[in-house]
Amino acid sequence: MPRFLLPALPLSALLLAAPASCTLAASAVAVPPPNAVQAMIENRCTDCHDAETKKGSLDLTALAFDLKNPKAYARWVKVFDRVEAGEMPPKGKAQPDEAALKGFLGQLGSKLIESDSQRAVTDGRATVRRMNRYEYENTVRDLLKAPWLQIKDKLPEDGEANRFNKVGDALDVSHVQMARYLTAADYALREVMADQQSRPSSKPVRYYARSEPSMVKKMFFSEFNRSPVRATFPILGYTAQPEVRAGKAPATAGEKDAAIRDQEAIGVVASSYEPIELRFNTFKAPRSGRYKLRFNAYAVWVGPGAEKAWWQPNLDVVSKGRRSEPVTIYSETPPRLLRLLGSFDVGVEPTVREIDTYLLKGETIRWDAVRLFRSRPPAPRNPLAEKDGQPGVAFKWMEVEGPLLQSWPDAGHKVLFENLPATRKDAKSPITVESKDPQDAERLLRRFLDRAYRQPCDEEDVKIFLGIIQKARGEGLDFANAMLAGYTAVLCSPKFFCLEEKPGKLDQSALASRLAYFLWNSAPDEALLKADLSDPKVLHQQTDRLLNNPKSRQFVDAFLNYWLDLRKMGATSPDAELYPDYYLDDLLIESAMLETQLFFAEMLKSNLPARTVIDSDFAMLNERLAQHYGLPPVQGVAVRKVALPKGSVRGGLMTQASVLSVTANGTTTSPVVRGVWIMERIVGKVPPPPPPSVPAIEPDTRGAHTIREQLEKHRAQQSCALCHTKIDPAGFALENFDVMGGWREQYRAMGEGTSPPGYGKNGQRFAFHAAQNVDASGELPNGGGAFKDIRGLKDLLVKDETQIARNLTSQLITYSTGAPVRFGDRAVVEQILQGTAADGYRLRSLIHALVGTDLFQSK
Structure with missing residues (x-):
């Protein structure tokens, strides 16, 4: 496609293009203090x-x-x-x-x-800002009616200020940024185009595991090379087939015998890892869109037992009704780029499960029996093996229905070209759009601009972008590509990707945008744009409508990603030697993140008090999390609300695995790091940064000294004691929790010592030993009270629930308005607190009170 030139950008874009640090010096004649x-x-x-x-x-x-x-x-x-x-x-x-x-x-x-x-x-409270890349992706998705679009990774990482990616001071616009916007916008527009004669079939197609070359190849590879890893094995019903594995019998009955075909399966006793990645890569999504994926699988028990080499090919496979097994489904784009689609449980009888999801063109499907272990050399042993065998999962088939379409061409294409004829010569040729009316370009452009700008466009904008289209036509581009040039320019213009707000009270469209980007992380819909938001009752109703919409989950996830650093979950892996029971455990990591997201969503849905972030009588659990936390058993992989036993250390945010993981480094924990995190994120009292000349304390992984002993020496220096007296106590209360939030009474260490019996998820024998006892006691500064463990700390913190609510309100203000709470805003915060105190500072009530303030409704 020939290159096209954008028109000269308005002055506002040029100002935004300057680095955020290049602000005008506001020096004034020095005046004495009062x-x-x-x-x-x-x-x-x-x-x-x-x-x-x-x-x-x-x-x-x-x-x-x-x-x-x-x-x-x-x-x-x-x-x-x-x-x-x-x-x-x-x-x-x-x-x-x-x-x-x-x-x-x-x-x-x-x-x-x-x-x-x-x-x-x-100037207003907040700096004019552009959308961050999450907002940009969501907005383009909604505009083009394509919820499956993935474009945020085509844009550079956003800057952060006051811990959020929503603050204008950190969201500059560079030449690189503009180039990436052009690439992302052009990609998105072309992804939704379609030709009218090539409607894809949505008829369900079944893919059998025993026919998948990737699975059969791994089955034979493991046998012929005598690998110590038994990759996969063939099953007919509940019977192993060593002849098939040895290549002495056909791998599948084919379509000739439907009865036999329905009993064929591929079995595994290990979770997915590099030599064993069970893919349905015969299937490749023909087009990006919505699909229904159905899977048939069942749990098995594999003999003869742990006393023999468990990879021997003469294993028997039987249904013993032992238990169901969790399975996770990923989409995969080469090379091995995975995207989580969902999880479900399969029973001891063949079970059909369905996932309704979005796929990108070319993606294949991988499934993983996630409870099973992931063997690693040199000589792994299955930690789930018993004398009479070990658990496994048999995969029969996957059925794909989709892409599911309401019309053809679908809604995204119609946003661009309505019902103009769209054709192509063949699958590799570009799509052409036929226009016989000279007014088509202007008509389509006006329609697109009104939707993209979230308000009626003005004539100057129409003139600018219509000029781009006409110039592209003059340079020889066909109608479709010329229109795409104009649309791309719109998606790269400041009126689209900037939240344009003028100092003072926001007008109706600006207020609608602020509310939508707060609670949906995306653009306002038509109902919100048409609502009279100057009426407090209407504003309250619209706020509730947005909160009750499934899109509010985009607020929950985005807010937690930065307030709690949840986006960093999984950035570091548990140490393979100190924590082999967590190492490679994707199910634990995925469940932990979902726990926190669903916990906050429950606070929002049920309008729970702000003190719930400190402590709660419930947790969001599944089987893996309940086991990890040492709680009464919970059945299944689905995360749901579960009542906690009286006196449990769990409850609230601080004891969730996600939080305890992002405040550790995978090897050790630090009361300093966790203490700072609690003071900043939960209590809202930010400690000063450490002096640049003071090195960080490195915990002793050999177990000779506890972190408390090391910190006592550190605090002996007067300059260090002042800050650490405030920071460390809250962090010490979390020392009973390891790098993934598991409860511990003793630290783990390497070196000399007696290792506990057991094998990790990687199949290797435990090498760590139990070291010194954990001391989780402490005393809060300024007479805040002493505590013995996390229970005591929670009791002390929850006494000042006003401060907890004050911090939560401040975090919501920064996220929603793009500016932190300034000194002059403090009275508004107190006004919000006074208005919600009688009801216990409930989360939804805090949001309603915030939305009703002049602070929220003004730039």
């Missing part, structure tokens, strides 16, 4: 914070009272907070009297609020 502020500094502060002493790298004698300067403003806010909290002047120093303290806080606070108010009037 009298009470100046008096406090001179009488109580300069002993420690002058040019010579400069404690905490703060020289108040040189700090200009220039509140238009962001750095100076932030310094003065910090000074206010430290004095208000009673931390400054420090204990042991002369303290100001009540009148001096009141005058200092009153005068400084009023100046800070005044500065915030002036900035909001002229």
